[in-house]
Amino acid sequence: MTAHARLSASGSQRWLNCTPSLLLEEEFEDTTSDFAKEGTLAHAVAELKASKYFLKGIGPKNFKKGMDIFKQDELWNPEMDRYTDDYFDYLKSLSIGLIGRPYVAIEKKVEYGEWADEGFGTADCIMISGDALHVIDFKYGKGVPVYPEENTQLMLYGLGAYASYGFLYDIKQIYLHVVQPRLDNFSSWGLTIDELLKFGEYVKGQSSKAIAGEGDFKVGEHCRFCRAKAVCRARAEENIKLAGFTKIEPKTLTNEEVGKYLFQAQDLKKWVSDLEEYALSESLAGREVLGWKAVEGRSNRKITDELGFAEILVGAGFEEAVIYKPKSLETLSNLEKLVGKKELAELGKELIIKPQGKPTLVKLGDKREAITNVISAEEAFS
Template sequence: MAQEERAHALLSASSAHRWLNCTPSAKLEEQFPDTSSEAAQEGTIAHELAELKVRHYFHPVDFGRQKFTRRVNKLKKEELWQNEMDGYTEEYLDYIKVLANGLASKPGAVIEQKFYYDAWAPGGFGTADCILIHGDTIHIIDFKYGKGVPVSAEKNPQMMLYALGAYDTYKLLYPIQNIKMTIIQPRLDSVSEWGCTLEELLEFGKYVKERAVLAIDGKGDFAPDVSTCRFCRAKAQCRARSDYNVKQAFDLGELPPLITHAEAGERLARLADVAKYQKDLQEWALAECLAGNEVPGWKAVEGRGSRDWIDMDKAFEALQASGTPEALLWEKKPLTLAQIEKMLGKKEFDTCVGSMVVKNPGKPALVKESDKRDAITNKITAAEAFKEGE
């Protein structure tokens, strides 16, 4: 599926978390262009590769080896193609293979299908990566190439909207009673699974219907929040977000000599979006100044520049001719582990040197208690203390 075909509805599944929580944002965003980052373009290529692999696996007659190879070779000519995409999409395909082979009979497979859920959200649609239907169960599998943060499948509104669309499409053909959802993020080694009954899904549909009515009319209350505002196109100029962050930054009430742990936790939560909002606002104000628009009190200036060779080869020849040894002009430096893995691709890297890699613990980070990772402390355990005293 070409990138231009991945159209977004006003009430799209991919932005469901935003318009379900902050209903006026759907109409507010319409004033801003829908831009695409380099990371998003990389994700599009990886998605297309994943689609080709799954399509070839389930439909080898209609989408045979020759057609598959020709399409993959075309993708490899894309400027943002990376060899590691092959390994990551194999992980996605492997999951689907294991799931399909574990069922009692061959499932119905729907790949990169646009589903409409306009019975609940008028005009709403989204494109599901892969859906397997077997007996009374729909399996919805979503491939995410990003490496920002792990996305949970539990009560995930995007996945549940896909499920509503799939149920509406196939309810007369299959006795659907159960929905199972999976989000695969191979670059984060993350696979999140969650399931619900049809009754629970339709209950969610009622909630969607209520919120969609408000969103279409641009009504309801704004609900600025770190996750809600993250990808909103209006995030820099949104008054509700601006007022919310100013309040968090400057209206924290009394300031006692020392704050308690409870107060620290509360204030960390309240200030979570302030730094992000400041960055978004600065980027928008800079763009306005560069466009010739006045932002009182601010202006755009040229930052510190950098120097570069007009012709490095000729410059080095001149240096050597003047007596500078060639060895002094070059620095021998090995590629990083990540650079080598990117060059070889994950699969070849693991086969060749995977056993020679050790994963060092990451630097401690403060996250919300809802994070799935285990908590760590600097407390010494009894076993460590006993060992230390030996």
């Protein structure tokens, strides 16, 4: 089992922003989902591929043996092979682009205890070349894109790496990289060592508050993965306050207010579903949640033996053509898993199209280009 630091880098958004969350979270069980387990397997595959190339010592025979073991895992999927190749290709081209031959460490334990009590984590890859230190993080998730800009997890790894190598190399610049191949997200961000150490000072202050359970509860995006999110009073109060918007003059909202409330209400939907999930688990555990209970949900009828039933229907005089659905192709994402992303795009280059997406509202920081349906005078004339 992997050991986790109390002041973990992956949870740092929470304990840095909402310092009392650290102690509150410890009252709740940590549940690891299958997604997390899938990520662990993908990391192990990525580690083997990177180690074979950079660290040597793993011959083709041992590499094959390692891969065969991974392929036996119930969470293994051929697309894992391709996505870990994408990660490995990124590492390879980064190292080739650096001056001279870089120092490379794979799955390196980095300790940032100097700034956050007993804090440590594992950096997927570290490269040092000249005065630059690179921290590369492989993200296997495809739910939310993760970016390196001001990413506290990567900055903590950067601090830990600096603690390990700062006395050996004259490091002046830090580059943080996120490789999230399932979302086609390959991004990097640089900062100076002075900026990183300034962040370290901030970490020192916030981590001692967190350990002592001091500071104010602060609600924000970081609540998303908090173990206390369903029952945290601060979050509840914030959302209830929002739900009961007080009198606003004039009678209609300005676009500025719409933007502001939308921002604040982002959490409301999530909070309600967190409450539902929590109330269901409490009811199932036999604990009363005032006014609510758990029941068996609606379900659809199911045929237990399709072939057997088809025979009965044919025997009763129905033709196969009318009792079977027409043959249809698998979804593109399933075909992609089967064939491979690049290969499928090549095979279907004349037949796969991407229709225009439905207009969607996102935050200003989103990397996609803004659209409007305002027609310019020039377009109207043409």
